Amino acid sequence: MGRSPCCEKAHTNKGAWTKEEDERLIAYIKAHGEGCWRSLPKAAGLLRCGKSCRLRWINYLRPDLKRGNFTEEEDELIIKLHSVLGNKWSLIAARLPGRTDNEIKNYWNTHIRRKLMSCGIDPATHLPLQEQKMKMTISFVEGREEGDKSSSSSSGSCEEMCVWPARRRPEEVGEQKQWICPDLNLELCMSPPFQLPPPLPQVLFEEPVKRESFCFNCRLGVKNSSECNYCGGGFLGLSSGAVLDYRSLETS
DNA sequence: AAGAAGACCAACCGCAGCTGA
């Protein structure tokens, strides 16, 4: 079985696009619109595979692309969105008009990652690097204890062992210190009846305290609004842990 | 001035998800 190759490699060009190829592609798409990438190269008289044409168009030739440096506002937005969405570059790009996923991905890897690291923030988790270190230490201690329950540990009190609260409840967000005891199964006994995404680092919020409600979708705080400013989510969690769908209230 | 190292970014590759037969 197996999948047929997306194109006949022997008869396709690879590498950098020439001006003539660009012009052919632009002219074809202007005349016929986007889509049907597999048949496009032949129809447009290009010796390229459909994938390559699509990529070239989306990342470079599209007329609505914004070229040039990223602004500070874009930087901030990318960081915030990445803290929520992770490496979902296409979703992040959808929030930045004129920017492509590839462009944002490259920009992240070359600029923002370094910028965050120089600020002491782990770009992968958005946690302060210091807390990351502590968390790793605790994981190690917990793992050891799990493996050898008899040696109930000398490695300090429960409080001393506790570090980053991996899953904070909404009302806990914003407090200076949150100690969670690893011996308690908070996941089971205390967490709200929904799946929370990983916590967001306080450092990324302009006002890292008191938030009345938060978006269930991306977990950013929502102020004076019935929907999330970032993802447009309508389901908001309240500090009590209750769930409220503002949209359904509005429409009913 | 020249070579090395690092930074940047366009393009490629492989995989996953969706769709229709």
Place this chain on the structure above:
DNA sequence: TTCAGCTGCGGTTGGTCTTCT
């Protein structure tokens, strides 16, 4: 329900440019 075809996504590569020594 299964499977092939297609598209889109994210990770990676490699060529070019810039900066450093």
